[in-house]
Amino acid sequence: MITIDTKDITTQLLQQYLQAAIAPRPICFASTIDKFGNVNLSPFSFFNLFSMNPPVCIFSPSRRVRDNTTKHTLENLKEVPECVINIVNYSMVQQVSLASCEYPKEVNEFVKAGFTPMPSEIVKPPRVAESPIQLECLVQEIISLGEKAGAGNLILAEIKRIHIKESVVDENKKIDPLKLDLVARLGEDWYTRITKESLFKVEKPNTQLGIGIDQLPYCIKNNSEFSNNEKAQLANVNMMPAQEMMDYAGKISMAVVLKIKSALKNNDTQLAWKIIETSILHQ
Numbered sequence: 606m607i608t609i610d611t612k613d614i615t616t617q618l619l620q621q622y623l624q625a626a627i628a629p630r631p632i633c634f635a636s637t638i639d640k641f642g643n644v645n646l647s648p649f650s651f652f653n654l655f656s657m658n659p660p661v662c663i664f665s666p667s668r669r670v671r672d673n674t675t676k677h678t679l680e681n682l683k684e685v686p687e688c689v690i691n692i693v694n695y696s697m698v699q700q701v702s703l704a705s706c707e708y709p710k711e712v713n714e715f716v717k718a719g720f721t722p723m724p725s726e727i728v729k730p731p732r733v734a735e736s737p738i739q740l741e742c743l744v745q746e747i748i749s750l751g752e753k754a755g756a757g758n759l760i761l762a763e764i765k766r767i768h769i770k771e772s773v774v775d776e777n778k779k780i781d782p783l784k785l786d787l788v789a790r791l792g793e794d795w796y797t798r799i800t801k802e803s804l805f806k807v808e809k810p811n812t813q814l815g816i817g818i819d820q821l822p823y824c825i826k827n828n829s830e831f832s833n834n835e836k837a838q839l840a841n842v843n844m845m846p847a848q849e850m851m852d853y854a855g856k857i858s859m860a861v862v863l864k865i866k867s868a869l870k871n872n873d874t875q876l877a878w879k880i881i882e883t884s885i886l887h888q
C-alpha cells in the first residue's frame with residue numbers, strides 16, 4: 606500500500622494521483638462572456654451536479670499549478686455571472702481539447718476550435734450548437750479555495766433552462782445514455798467514452814432494506830465461488846431466507862453455483878434465489 610500525506614508531496618504529483626483516482630469526471634464545457642462582450646469557451650472536469658432544488662452545478666477553474674495564474678473563465682464570471690454549461694459527447698472531444706489551449710483573452714475559442722455559437726434564451730453567453738445538452742445558468746456564488754497555485758474556485762451555477770437535442774432521447778423523451786455518447790476525463794491524457802460495453806445496471810436498494818451479506822445462508826456466504834459483488838446482489842433482497850435455508854450446513858453443487866451466477870449476471874436476483882431455494886430445500 607502506498608500511503609501519502611498530502612502535505613508531503615508537490616502539487617504536481619498530488620494532481621497526478623488525485624486526478625487519476627477521482628475519475629472519470631464529467632466535462633463542463635463552459636461558455637462565458639466578459640463585460641465588453643468577448644466570448645470564452647473552456648472545458649472543466651472539476652464539475653458535477655450538487656443540488657436538485659434548486660438545481661445547482663459546481664465547476665472549478667483553478668489557479669494554474671504551473672504559475673498560479675487565473676483562468677479567463679473565472680475573470681469573465683466575476684464580471685458577468687452567467688454561463689452555459691455545454692455537455693460534451695465523443696464527436697466533440699478533440700475540439701473541446703483544442704479549446705483548452707491558453708489563447709489570449711480576446712480570442713474566441715468558438716472560432717479557434719470550430720464550434721457554432723447559438724444565441725441563449727436567458728443568459729448572455731452563447732450555447733454550443735454541436736453540444737447535445739446545453740444548460741443555461743446564473744452564477745449564484747463564487748467560492749475561492751485559496752490563493753496558492755492549484756487552488757480551486759467553485760462556481761455555483763444554478764441551472765435555469767435546459768436544452769436537449771431530440772437525437773439523444775428515447776421514445777419516452779428520456780435521455781438514452783447510448784445515444785448521448787458521453788465522454789469523461791481521467792488522469793493525465795486519459796478519457797473514457799460511454800459505450801454499450803461500458804454500461805451496466807445496478808438495481809437500486811430503494812426504501813426496502815437489503816437483508817445484508819451477514820444474513821445470507823452459510824452455503825452462499827462462505828462459498829468462495831461467489832464474488833463479493835455476487836454476494837451483495839443476493840443480499841440486496843428484503844425477504845429473509847427461510848430458516849431451513851439458514852440452518853443448512855451442506856454445500857451446493859458446482860452446477861447450481863453456475864446457474865446462480867448466470868441468473869445474477871442477467872440481474873435476475875429473484876431467479877437466483879429460486880435456484881438456491883430449490884437446491885437447498887430439495888436436498
Ligand SMILES: Cc1cc2nc3c(=O)[nH]c(=O)nc-3n(C[C@H](O)[C@H](O)[C@H](O)COP(=O)(O)O)c2cc1C
Nearest residue numbers: 647648649650651665666667676677678705706707
Ligand atoms: C477535458 C479538460 C478538462 C479540464 N478541466 C479543468 C478543470 O476542471 N479546472 C481547470 O482549472 N482547468 C481545467 N482544464 C484546463 C482548462 O480548460 C484550460 O486551463 C483553459 O485554458 C482555461 O481557459 P480560460 O483561461 O479561457 O478560462 C481542463 C482541460 C481539459 C481539456
